[in-house]
Amino acid sequence: MRLENRIALITGAGRGIGRAIAEHYGREGARVAVADLTLESAQEAVDAIEQAGGTAMALAMDVTDEHAVDAGVAAIVEKWGGLDIALANAGIQHIDAVHKLSFSDWRKVMNVHLDGAFLVTRAALKQMYASGGGTMLYMGSVHSLEASPLKAPYVAAKHGMLGLCRAVAKEGAEHGVRSNIICPGFVRTPLVDKQIPEQAKELGMSEEDVISKVMLKNTVDGEFTTVEDVAELAVHLAAFPSAALTGQSIVVSHGWHMQ
Template structure:
């Protein structure tokens, strides 16, 4: 339980990558706060289930990551944090000339600006303790690009830059900041996309995964949420104390091409 005594806040964590990271941090002994913009019985039941499963305190705090005041309030309501995982994100696909301005604003707010606000709120407490980990979930699209995803790619490139600046400002204070850059990860959302892609391309499941969804991922395999969580736990460990201001690609070789 290498993270016993540490408190982690994971934004956008009631499903997918965020939930996978929250679970692995809890398994490593950290007290965990999970978050999303909803606030219903299922959210709190999920926190209770994680607590039972891992034997550590897990709580749920509602906060809308598109709203700066709620981003900062999340950290305050959590009682500060030793580990901050900025994971919240949304996506929209369209040509630049057809991209709705409101979608651009929402993606930049949730995928990029929220990380600035939560980090700004969390750093003073980390500095006071002389220890902290900020981990931003970027993307292979934080290092490269694809058409029709202008807002998402701009935000993820911004997250990589924010991670570097945070690392430089925190250097020498016991606080590190890094960005994890996943490729395709097998989350419930991606799993739901597979049948639609099978119909669209008239392919079986295996073929659509390899030739369509993972065409840019040389390993030919999805990453898993457990691998995302394991990478985050490693970055929180003493072994990673001098890893800061960099990107960790978990993308099956995508960005090596």
């Protein structure tokens, strides 16, 4: 097993991509702290991991609350003795043109993605530095590397997470910490399903056209990226054996973005 006896924290892991990664980490031998906004969602993921023979714990964590993040990391260390892997995955979306966008909606998206990533990073690095190393991972997006209309706060936040990832790679190197950001294309999660009718209304087209002519237009095969695709990459990055792979944005998007 590629992550045997490693201790991992994944935020926003009650459903979607985060849950798929948490379950895959469990199958690969990691002890997984599943953090989500509600304890109930986190516990559902923990139950699935344990039923498959893995080890996990549930945490209620609002990633925009620094006390909640610090307390969650402290609980992991108290229970298992350390922290080897942290994945800042929690995220939300808001669809609106920039000239219609309220400041409160802008701040909400930025708070969850960028402020949340910072708070998780800060808490995790303190533990990783003390123990001699670790792996910081971020759930970015193709929108960490390019833009789409109607998603200004999401695009800005995901670009910011790429910058944070690179800064951590530079600072963390002397402490044995690697840092990479996963950049998926469109994955059919509740977050994406919610966008389809919103974009159809804003763009004046059918939901089918949003999928084929907007979301999947630039892929090589017209296919959504799957949660399993992203989870496999997350395992690979966590298990990678050296700092040869750090400070990188790894795209998994059916060829939507090539770099």
